[in-house]
Amino acid sequence: xxxxxxxxxxxxxxxxxxxxxxxxxxxxxxxxxxxxxxxxxxxxxxxxxxxxxxxxxxxxxxxxxxxxxxxxxxxxxxxxxxxxxxxxxxxxxxxxxxxxxxxxxxxxxxxxx
Amino acid sequence: xxxxxxxxxxxxxxxxxxxxxxxxxxxxxxxxxxxxxxxxxxxxxxxxxxxxxxxxxxxxxxxxxxxxxxxxxxxxxxxxxxxxxxxxxxxxxxxxxxxxxxxxxxxxxxxxx
Numbered sequence: 001x002x003x004x005x006x007x008x009x010x011x012x013x014x015x016x017x018x019x020x021x022x023x024x025x026x027x028x029x030x031x032x033x034x035x036x037x038x039x040x041x042x043x044x045x046x047x048x049x050x051x052x053x054x055x056x057x058x059x060x061x062x063x064x065x066x067x068x069x070x071x072x073x074x075x076x077x078x079x080x081x082x083x084x085x086x087x088x089x090x091x092x093x094x095x096x097x098x099x100x101x102x103x104x105x106x107x108x109x110x111x112x113x
Numbered sequence: 114x115x116x117x118x119x120x121x122x123x124x125x126x127x128x129x130x131x132x133x134x135x136x137x138x139x140x141x142x143x144x145x146x147x148x149x150x151x152x153x154x155x156x157x158x159x160x161x162x163x164x165x166x167x168x169x170x171x172x173x174x175x176x177x178x179x180x181x182x183x184x185x186x187x188x189x190x191x192x193x194x195x196x197x198x199x200x201x202x203x204x205x206x207x208x209x210x211x212x213x214x215x216x217x218x219x220x221x222x223x224x225x226x
Contacts, residue, residue: 041200043219090156102204
């Protein structure tokens with residue numbers, strides 16, 4: 001009965017590959033997010049979707065493409081992976097726009113070798 | 114310059130001791146402020162939420178304070194336990210339709226026996 005679940009938990013891949021991370025929430029929230037946490041542990045917003053509509057798109061390389069098939073799912077596809085993409089990626093959801101707080105997934109640790 | 118600044122960046126204390134973490138923000142107009150705890154290898158979890166009119170809120174051994182005039186918040190941890198070792202992140206939300214939030218860079222707390 002996990003509220004926000006993301007898969008896989010760990011992902012090790014070679015440079016140049018394409019990979020996807022999946023996220024699902026069962027909280028009935030309207031908004032979902034992808035955050036990147038680097039080695040210094042700073043959390044940075046990447047994307048936000050509200051009812052399947054993109055509402056936040058920070059300065060992220062266009063190799064990253066989010067897809068929201070419905071409001072309970074937000075997947076992240078990354079093309080042509082680079083070493084600098086290595087980080088922990090967190091999915092989160094919130095009711096409305098985050099003012100009511102976020103529920104985070106447990107993270108996906110991506111290592112590009 | 115981040116609109117939400119936390120200090121100290123890291124802190125080491127002995128088990129049983131108290132500590133206080135600081136969060137200063139310039140976000141305006143202000144909606145609310147949340148403190149999150151992030152254990153190693155996990156996603157952040159909300160500890161407290163404070164709105165403009167609230168000065169103090171407690172959650173067990175965690176007590177958050179807010180001074181909306183000086184735009185400062187603190188998180189006080191009483192009688193620390195080893196399990197308090199984590200990153201603590203301050204998140205401030207805007208009072209607007211977009212309701213965007215700004216994350217602080219976190220304070221890493223280590224509690225030693």
